[in-house]
Amino acid sequence: MRVIFNEEMKAVADDLDRMAQDVRKAINGAGDALLNADIDKAQAVIDGDIEIDALESSVIDQCVHLLAKQNPVATDLRVVVSTLRLAATFERMGDLARHIAETARREYPQHALPEETREIFAQMVAFLRVTADRLVEMLADRDTKIAETVIIDDDKLDQLHHKTFDIALGDTWTGTRQQLIDVVLIGRFLERLGDHAVSAARRVVYIVSGFDPSKDPGRDEDTPVADL
Numbered sequence: 001m002r003v004i005f006n007e008e009m010k011a012v013a014d015d016l017d018r019m020a021q022d023v024r025k026a027i028n029g030a031g032d033a034l035l036n037a038d039i040d041k042a043q044a045v046i047d048g049d050i051e052i053d054a055l056e057s058s059v060i061d062q063c064v065h066l067l068a069k070q071n072p073v074a075t076d077l078r079v080v081v082s083t084l085r086l087a088a089t090f091e092r093m094g095d096l097a098r099h100i101a102e103t104a105r106r107e108y109p110q111h112a113l114p115e116e117t118r119e120i121f122a123q124m125v126a127f128l129r130v131t132a133d134r135l136v137e138m139l140a141d142r143d144t145k146i147a148e149t150v151i152i153d154d155d156k157l158d159q160l161h162h163k164t165f166d167i168a169l170g171d172t173w174t175g176t177r178q179q180l181i182d183v184v185l186i187g188r189f190l191e192r193l194g195d196h197a198v199s200a201a202r203r204v205v206y207i208v209s210g211f212d213p214s215k216d217p218g219r220d221e222d223t224p225v226a227d228l
Helices: 001-034 039-069 074-107 115-141 144-169 179-207
Strands: none
Touching: 001 039, 001 074, 001 115, 039 074, 074 179, 115 144, 115 179, 144 179
16 A cells, blocks of 8 residues: 555656646746747746646645545645645646736737836846746755745845835836736736745645744735735
């Protein structure tokens, strides 16, 4: 029975790894679409979200099967339940990347962002590209050191997010009302991508050590969907 459990858990882990890789691809594509008004990248992210959703469904089905048939306990139960939570987190990250891509597609051939905001958003996108790489490596290796780095560095993204409000509310704002709405929403989507990355990192720490890191409830994956 143990051999069967390990084989089935390996299949689940493979799907979760693919989710992380697809989320990284979505984040990178959404960033390109946003900053470069790239309609092809935007459409690729939108179309690719179906694959992330399908992988989440596969992970859920396999985990439910493991819970029902293998009756895991202790560490095994912690891994299965945490895997379910990770799949949900990655699915939400895919949705956020899709929202950004949809905004870029809607405004094409114009930029969704006014000129004065593009530098700060370029910094946010660059930060998330690094975070996405870390997530893939962290998950593949169950690396708690990388997880700790993701958690600690999130404050940098929060600071960049606050700067988007300073620009939008400043006296020098020259954008349209629609651009103002887009700046606020896209900033929120990018900031939430960082928050979900932190949630994933905490979950990996919990899988490896059984320790649930102290967390700010406002950043947890349990934040109501309405806040997305």
